[in-house]
Amino acid sequence: MTAPTQSQQRPGAGQFFSAIPGAGILLILMLALFTIANPRFVSQTNLVNVGLQASLLLMIALPMTLIILTEGLDLSAGALLGLSGVIVAEALLAGWSVFAACAMAFAISTAFGALNGVLIAYLTLPAFVVTLGTMGLMQGIALVMTNGDPVGGFTPAIETFYRSQLWIFPMPIVVAVALYAALWLLLYRTRLGNYVIAIGGNKDALRLAGIRANLVHLAVYVLGSAIVGLSAVLLIGRTNSAHPTVGIGMEFEAIAAVVLGGTSFEKGQGWLFGAVLGALAITVLRNGLNILSVDSSLQVVCIGILLILALLIDRARKHYSR
Structure with a gap:
């Protein structure tokens, strides 16, 4: 898939629009088609709903972008x-404060990120196999903790936070925008960000330059898991309950969003804003299909078709740009 090179990551206005991946083109088309099919799609209520749905997916897709930039993958994110949501809910039911419950989920998710990072960066095991294994481990722990049942009845403080606003903007959207800004600064304004991109490009060259490449690689997985752990707070705030399998499948949509946005699995090529376009494209597709009463199982098929179409558009753009 065509994606901006490292020299194009901060393009000018003209270059920016020429660098928009297939997801951007498909997003515009879907907005037009769904509006024509049902004018209710562009109502204020529905657009806010799209923003809320996209914010959670974006919070998974943004750290996934950094992981994929290192030629890695995290199938355990969902x-x-x-698991993080279950930990928060169970801790709250046990009488813990909201801060302590969230801190516990953060610590455990960070520990799992460190486990993934050590196995992948230091022991050079395949990221696909490692995160597939930890996915099963995390899901099993969550099911044992809850017997497969949802956990509810805890303090409404998290739901109140989820439904709060900063001026006129819903809090989940504010959190997602703040996370994007923080990761943008990290990736494009720090040496660590340069090292992350370099790992995907040539990890051995980075190591020969005297950089502790394995430690940077480990840090990417730790950061990604920590963000996912904190994102669980927003997820349980949406329904004021936690379910052990609620996140299963989110990793697929997050990876699809990153790839849709133009980030490649090879040579550290990609850009952070592409994850925003990809997350919006998937969310708009799901929301529009819901309004048109399309079955949820068919929506997954449509996401796959969307991904293939974006790849074909990017290939065509690459061909005609030569």
Whole structure:
């Protein structure tokens, strides 16, 4: 898939629009088609709903972008999302404060990120196999903790936070925008960000330059899991309950959003804003299909078709730009 090179990551206005991946083109088309099919799609209530849905997906897709930039993958993100939510809910039911419960989920998710990072960066095990294994481990722990049942009845403080606003903006959207800004600064304005991109490009060259490449690689997985753990707070705030399997499948949509946005699995090529376009494209597709009463199982098929179409558009743009 065509994606901006490292020299194009901060393009000018003209270059920016020429660098928009297939997801951007499909997003515009879907907005037009769904509006024509049902004018209710562009109502204020529905657009806010799209923003709320996209914010959670974006919070998984943004750290996934950093992981994919290192030529890695994290299939355990969805399972970790569910486990972290269960940990917060169970801690609250046990009488812990909201801060202590969230801190516990953060610590455990960070520990799982460190486990993934050590196995992948230091022991050079395949990221696909490692995160597939930890996905099963996390999902199993969550099911044992809850017997497969949802956990509810805890303090409404998290739901209140989820439904609060900063001026006129819903809090989940504010949190997602703040996370994007923080990761943008990290990736494009710090040496660590340069090292992350370099790992995907040539990890051995980075190591020969005297950089502790394995430690940077480990840090990417730790950061990604920590963000997923904190994102679980927003997920349980949406329904004021936690379910052990609620996050299963989120990793697929997050990876799809990153790839849709133009980030490649090879050579550290990609850009952070692409994850925003990809997350919006998937959310708009799901929301529009819901309004048109399309079955949820068919929506997954449509996401796959959307991904293939974006790849074909990017290939065509690459061909005609030569």
